[in-house]
Amino acid sequence: MSPEIQLAGIHPRSEKLIELTRSYERAKTSWNQVEIQLEQETRELIKLQESLSFKHVSDGALAWQDQLRPIARSLKAVESGTRYSRWFDTNTFYQKPIVKGKISAGDTDPKNFLQTELLTGERNRKITLPGPYTISQLSENKHYENYPDLLFDVALAEREIIRRLRNEGVSLFQLSEPCLVYQPYRESFRDQSEVELALKAIRSVVEDNPREFVVQTYFGDVARLLPKLLDLPIYGVGIDLFETDISSFGEHTAKAVVLGVVDSRESYVEDPRWIADTARKFCDQVDVQELVFASNSDLKFLPQEIANQKLEALSKASELFEEGR
Amino acid sequence: MSKLFPVQEIGSLAKPKWRTKGLRQQLSSQDISEAEEWAEKLAIQDFHDRAKNILKTGNDRERAREVLELSTLYGLRLFETAGVDNDGVGGEQQRVEMYEHVIKAVQGMDLLGHVHSFDNKYFNKGVAESKIFRKHSIYLPEFLDVKKYAHRAVKVPITGAYTLVDWSFSGHYIQKQHASSPKTRKTEAKREFLLDVVEQIIRPEIRDLVNAGASWIQIDEPAVTTHPEPQEMELFVEAWNETVRGFSCKFSDHTCYPSEIGYKVLAEYAPKLDKCDHLALEFANRDTSRLGVDRDSREGYSDLKRFVDAGFNGEFGLGVAHVHDFTGSVSSGAGKSLGRDLIESPELVRDRLLFASKIVGDPARIWANPDCGLRTRTWDVSLAKLANITKGAELARETYE
Numbered sequence: 001m002s003p004e005i006q007l008a009g010i011h012p013r014s015e016k017l018i019e020l021t022r023s024y025e026r027a028k029t030s031w032n033q034v035e036i037q038l039e040q041e042t043r044e045l046i047k048l049q050e051s052l053s054f055k056h057v058s059d060g061a062l063a064w065q066d067q068l069r070p071i072a073r074s075l076k077a078v079e080s081g082t083r084y085s086r087w088f089d090t091n092t093f094y095q096k097p098i099v100k101g102k103i104s105a106g107d108t109d110p111k112n113f114l115q116t117e118l119l120t121g122e123r124n125r126k127i128t129l130p131g132p133y134t135i136s137q138l139s140e141n142k143h144y145e146n147y148p149d150l151l152f153d154v155a156l157a158e159r160e161i162i163r164r165l166r167n168e169g170v171s172l173f174q175l176s177e178p179c180l181v182y183q184p185y186r187e188s189f190r191d192q193s194e195v196e197l198a199l200k201a202i203r204s205v206v207e208d209n210p211r212e213f214v215v216q217t218y219f220g221d222v223a224r225l226l227p228k229l230l231d232l233p234i235y236g237v238g239i240d241l242f243e244t245d246i247s248s249f250g251e252h253t254a255k256a257v258v259l260g261v262v263d264s265r266e267s268y269v270e271d272p273r274w275i276a277d278t279a280r281k282f283c284d285q286v287d288v289q290e291l292v293f294a295s296n297s298d299l300k301f302l303p304q305e306i307a308n309q310k311l312e313a314l315s316k317a318s319e320l321f322e323e324g325r
Numbered sequence: 326m327s328k329l330f331p332v333q334e335i336g337s338l339a340k341p342k343w344r345t346k347g348l349r350q351q352l353s354s355q356d357i358s359e360a361e362e363w364a365e366k367l368a369i370q371d372f373h374d375r376a377k378n379i380l381k382t383g384n385d386r387e388r389a390r391e392v393l394e395l396s397t398l399y400g401l402r403l404f405e406t407a408g409v410d411n412d413g414v415g416g417e418q419q420r421v422e423m424y425e426h427v428i429k430a431v432q433g434m435d436l437l438g439h440v441h442s443f444d445n446k447y448f449n450k451g452v453a454e455s456k457i458f459r460k461h462s463i464y465l466p467e468f469l470d471v472k473k474y475a476h477r478a479v480k481v482p483i484t485g486a487y488t489l490v491d492w493s494f495s496g497h498y499i500q501k502q503h504a505s506s507p508k509t510r511k512t513e514a515k516r517e518f519l520l521d522v523v524e525q526i527i528r529p530e531i532r533d534l535v536n537a538g539a540s541w542i543q544i545d546e547p548a549v550t551t552h553p554e555p556q557e558m559e560l561f562v563e564a565w566n567e568t569v570r571g572f573s574c575k576f577s578d579h580t581c582y583p584s585e586i587g588y589k590v591l592a593e594y595a596p597k598l599d600k601c602d603h604l605a606l607e608f609a610n611r612d613t614s615r616l617g618v619d620r621d622s623r624e625g626y627s628d629l630k631r632f633v634d635a636g637f638n639g640e641f642g643l644g645v646a647h648v649h650d651f652t653g654s655v656s657s658g659a660g661k662s663l664g665r666d667l668i669e670s671p672e673l674v675r676d677r678l679l680f681a682s683k684i685v686g687d688p689a690r691i692w693a694n695p696d697c698g699l700r701t702r703t704w705d706v707s708l709a710k711l712a713n714i715t716k717g718a719e720l721a722r723e724t725y726e
Contacts, residue, residue, distance in 0.1 A: 010441075012440065012441065013441065015438055015439060018439045018447050021445040022445060022447070024445065025445045065443065065444050065445075066443060084443055085584075085585075086551060086582075086584050089551040089552050090551075091442060091448065091491070091492050091548070091551075092440075092441060092442050092443060093442060093443035094443065095443075184551065184552065184553050184554075184584055184586075185584050185585040185586060186585070186586065187586050187589065221508075241507055242507045242508055242511060243508055244508070245506065245508065247506075263507070263511075265494075266494055266495060266496075266499055266511070267437055267450075267452045267494035267496055268494070268495075268496055268499050268500055278507075300440070300441050301440055301441075302440060303437050303438030303439065303440060303450070304438075305438070306437070306438075
């Protein structure tokens with residue numbers, strides 16, 4: 001079977017939607033008009049995924065203003081809205097969650113996370129959420145004296161939120177954990193004991209249904225961490241091939257590997273033959289049972305037209321890969 | 326400049342409606358009523374003659390040129406009215422914004438479309454489709470207008486090569502790389518693209534500006550602190566040093582809104598920047614809004630010590646006024662919160678300058694300025710902030726007399 005293709009995060013908005021949201025900011029367009037366009041684009045994106053034979057379908061999170069906001073707004077004792085921080089080394093920003101008390105799951109309106117009514121026909125729904133380590137790392141802690149207490153309270157709250165999203169038919173959860181591999185905001189990179197804490201927090205999030213989870217890493221090299229991630233009781237692990245040196249790999253895994261093999265930060269659309277060839281080279285290094293093709297991170301860093309072309313390139317590459325087996 | 330705590334602007338001012346509309350279409354007398362109002366405030370003597378010209382011309386190009394020149398004059402006079410000592414280029418009225426304005430002048434680059442920045446804010450991102458060249462002058466026409474009208478010292482802010490490359494897709498430069506590792510290809514592409522931007526775009530522009538009489542170039546590099554890795558910082562230093570090589574004018578760097586450790590990293594590398602006489606940095610944004618020259622009151626300025634400790638021995642352009650929306654509280658005597666704006670009091674500005682003087686150890690190395698360009702504030706607010714910076718600098722000066 002050819003490798004599955006998945007969306008790996010927030011999809012870009014079209015120029016039309018961008019113009020509408022700008023016009024809304026200038027009070028020249030109603031929010032209702034923006035919502036109509038959002039719905040239409042979500043439908044188109046779902047249709048595109050279906051036409052490219054995606055097994056798991058996402059709504060593209062087109063309404064999300066940043067990667068952390070829906071979950072930050074669903075956590076009790078977390079405030080946001082006054083400070084913006086840079087999203088890693090990109091030219092995009094997120095509202096910094098400010099932790100002001102003991103964290104727990106607050107009211108979770110699934111509509112803030114995904115367009116459930118537009119995914120009605122989709123049995124395999126996928127959603128991308130920041131993982132507990134990344135949430136806790138990118139928040140400003142004004143309450144907890146010990147970092148592990150913050151991390152594990154985030155994990156418990158996220159598990160609860162995920163339970164509610166599971167009730168909305170989501171069957172695959174991507175926990176994005178870029179902070180595990182890239183920390184440009186810190187003076188020193190996390191040490192091994194912090195990795196163990198992070199992995200423990202992830203285990204706590206996934207413990208209800210571990211096979212429904214992928215842990216995705218991006219913006220950094222996962223090579224040294226990969227064996228530990230593959231030990232997690234989850235469905236799959238995602239890696240950013242544009243940052244990871246695969247030459248030292250020598251793993252064998254029964255888990256799915258989500259190969260971030262198109263670059264969400266470059267407009268050049270990768271040749272499907274190059275993608276397939278790169279995936280083959282990866283398989284020479286790693287004995288992997290199941291391969292998933294995806295972008296290395298959210299495609300929101302690209303104009304929409306190019307993002308869609310990259311999805312098409314992944315689809316074509318998946319066929320070429322299968323033919324070459 | 327012999328006086329202590331001279332005041333400078335950093336870059337942009339908001340664009341008046343008549344300036345924006347006048348570039349696209351014919352203006353009516355109603356459209357320029359705002360300009361008439363400000364003509365009085367800024368003592369623009371020949372406003373009526375100029376307005377007549379703008380209103381009567383049917384030639385789009387002539388009208389646009391006149392509107393750009395007039396808006397530059399207004400910007401310069403606004404800075405003068407506030408008492409600013411170095412008036413830059415009058416608030417960058419002749420530029421779209423710092424990125425797009427340059428990319429439009431580069432052959433081989435196209436603007437691909439908008440990408441999300443945050444909330445409902447986006448930026449138009451460019452890609453190198455082929456080897457790049459400068460199509461035409463980027464800043465020179467503006468500088469020539471500035472020279473014509475400025476009564477005080479000026480400097481020319483330009484966007485640095487590192488930021489231009491970091492905010493663009495490498496396109497052509499990625500495709501021509503042969504390394505098998507995607508990571509190596511990206512790294513090699515970035516370096517080649519960067520050095521081409523320096524040689525083909527930035528150096529020819531600086532040459533034109535210097536030949537036209539520019540004596541101070543401010544290089545804006547907001548992207549530099551987003552990649553703290555040593556190889557990226559070395560790349561930035563290499564590009565900077567190549568940019569300024571052989572020129573004899575004054576150079577300064579402006580880098581604002583760094584990541585949590587951004588200034589730590591910049592401080593480490595600043596002494597390696599050739600001919601970098603001055604660093605204009607943002608501090609007010611993270612400082613308290615209460616008076617005092619103690620460390621707690623001035624917590625936002627703690628990173629300044631990093632630059633001193635690292636051995637940077639040039640001047641500091643100290644951000645003493647916030648330029649974005651303000652939602653916090655203001656202590657008595659420190660300023661006024663008006664809607665989304667904070668107008669810092671002269672006393673707060675004074676305390677920030679005095680605290681910084683203690684850290685730097687030499688008040689003669691400190692300039693006062695807003696954190697960044699004031700383009701998100703109205704002209705009334707910009708004028709009020711700059712006027713208070715000027716008064717605050719005067720108060721600080723008095724303590725040394």
